[in-house]
Amino acid sequence: MSQVTSAHGNAGGDRDGSGLPPVPSIPLADDLALAAASDHSIGALVKDATTHLSTLVRAEVELAKSEVTGEIKKGLRGSxxxxIALVVLLYSSFFLFFALAELLADVGLVRSAAFGIVFAAMLLFAGLFGFLGYRKVKAIRAPKRTIDTMRDNAAVLSRRGEHSD
Known part of the structure; x- marks a missing residue:
């Protein structure tokens, strides 16, 4: 079987403007294979089917990777x-806290005490959200089921190759 590097026949993979890399594909008709089809044994046909299936699976995985990569890039650009909005909001929060401290000072507190109370409240909230973020990050685990199924698949495929004809 001849290796076709792209369904578009393009080494750069960008002729259609998609920006996707070339993916392996199975030719729809191979003249040499059609001419020699009558000469193939069952084992050779199974070997060809296995090769085509393997190429098909690799092509699907490569397509999925390229699509996901493209979507992630779009998401990163949008983020x-x-x-920027978060940075502006954070800088704007300075004025909110300043106004809150001035409000406490107007209520009758000493100005320095009002600013101290606002500062302590900000530290308390920062500590609380830092703790919550730490708990969420600590809860991240490896994709155990995916790893287990990939190991099982590798074991099955490696055992399949040990059989002799």
Missing amino acids: IFFI
Whole structure:
């Protein structure tokens, strides 16, 4: 079987403007294979089917990877705007806390005590959200089921190759 590097026949993989890398594909008709089809044994046909299936699975995985990579890049580009908005919000929060301290001072507290209370409240909230974030990050685990199934698949495929004809 001849290796086709792209369904578009393009080494760069960008002729259609998708920006996706070339993926292996199975030719729909192979003239040499059709001419020699009558000469193949069952074992050779099974070998060809296995090779085509393997190429098909690899092509599907490569396609999924390239699509997911493209979507992640779009998401990252879009998240830049959220990051900018968050930075502006954080800088704006300074004025909120300043106004809160001035409000406490107007209520009758000494100005330095009002600012101290606002500062202590900010530290308390920062500590609380830091703790919650730590708990969430600590809860991240490896994809155990995926790892187990991949090990099982590898074991089955390696045992399949040990049989002799």
